Amino acid sequence: MDVILVVNAGSSSLKFEVFSVEGGLSKLLKGQMEGVGTAPRLRIKGTGSEMLADHQHSPSEVPDLPAAMRLVGDWLRERHQDRLVAVGHRVVHGGPDYDRAVLIDKTVLADLESYVPLAPLHQPNNLAPIRAIRQRRPDLPQVACFDTSFHRGHSAVADHYAIPERFYAEGVRRYGFHGLSYEYVANRLRELAPEIAGGRIVVAHLGSGASMCALLGGHSVESTFGFTALDGLPMGTRCGQIDPGVILYLLDQKGMKPDGVRDLLYKESGLMGLSGVSNDVRALLESLQSSAAFALEHFVHRIGLHAGMLAAALGGIDAFVFTAGIGENSPEMRKRIVAKLEWLGAKLDPERNAKGDLLISTPDSRLRVYVVPTDEELMIARHTLATTRT
Ligand code: AMP
Helix, strand or coil: CEEEEEEEECCCCEEEEEEECCCCCEEEEEEEEECCCCCCEEEEEECCCCEEEEEECCCCCCCCHHHHHHHHHHHHHHHCCCEEEEEEEEECCCCCCCCCCEECCHHHHHHHHHCHHHCCCCHHHHHHHHHHHHHHCCCCCEEEEECCHHHCCCCHHHHCCCCCHHHHHCCCCCCCCCHHHHHHHHHHHHHHCHHHHCCEEEEEEECCCEEEEEEECCEEEEECCCCCCCCCCCCCCCCCCCCHHHHHHHHHCCCCCHHHHHHHHHHCCHHHHHHCCCCCHHHHHHCCCHHHHHHHHHHHHHHHHHHHHHHHHHCCCCEEEEEHHHHHHCHHHHHHHHHCCHHHCECECHHHHHHCCCECECCCCCEEEEECCCCHHHHHHHHHHHHHHC
16 A cells, blocks of 8 residues: 655654555554653554554664654554655745745755754754655655745735845745644635635634634635744743844843743743643643633633734634634633624534534624634645645
8 A cells, every 4th residue: 555654843752644545545543752862752543543552762762853753664664564655744944935845855955954044943853854764765755845835825015024125035024834734724614614715714723832824715815923933822832922122121131042032932931931830721721720810811812812913914704713722622712712703793602612513603693613623734645645746
């Protein structure tokens, strides 16, 4: 059987899925190597969630992502007689030029490396497994699928910051991220709700990273993310939109170093920073501490503000879509967020919301509200198949 491997590499974890390509793409297994370099653990599940592997490894066996990639490759080769025909990678940054997935060769890889300064925390992790596979299997087609591509059609007005133009020319732009998720949701809406899919839609990807995207006719026209995945909504541990003056204050008045500011904004802020309790919405909903309730209130407030902003970008709004961990799984958070959208005509159907139906607004709601589970890995597998077959 011909299969595609999808790889999503983070700072200390490597997630992967295997898809059969026979008769359309279907998921065969998903796995994750966590704790790379510290306490590596490889877990692999089949489609029915049955555990296929659960191995602890020593940090010396899996010191870095290339080693993790090799170990995963070994496991797949030993257990499966399938023919690996291509590997698709999630790559956070495609810079100003890559507006679609691309087959990786030497030139592309050099381009992607040149974008490291634009995403220094993520891009190197995404590129490490690509290089490891190229070393072992130089002939195996590898495809880069970007979080930025779906947003590359934004207008110049939306894409700019009001700073001197030379910075735009060198790549300081409002790129937008979570593009693979939004592209999947836009496609899925065409299947599930064709009557609305061509309209003015705001999609809220609410997971440990959180952002919102304005879709017009199925295309992205605005995003709450900007130059980096720090902007827009507050997230699990990231600050979201912040006055740049705060950063100047931290550097000038508090004497913080850039590394310290970076850690503060990426790892110690958001729901975690505000609550002092957790970055996980489940824990915050259960907590009796007032700071936990406050963090959630702030999160919902900011989603409401950004929904207004994106509705303005669209010149109105026909539908609001929830997706990702919080959006798909928390009726309580959806209820609180929809309450902020009442002025836009949203009316929640509590029973449909509790069940997590596709449509969770009432029949007379002027704004339709949907829940559409995302699948970034399937989107990557589709791009990988399409790119290697053309
Ligand atoms: P993701 O990044 O899309 O995997 O989403 C992960 C986040 O979703 C977690 O950090 C949780 O905050 C949130 N989450 C997952 N399940 C639930 C749930 N049942 N209720 C509230 N939040 C949830």
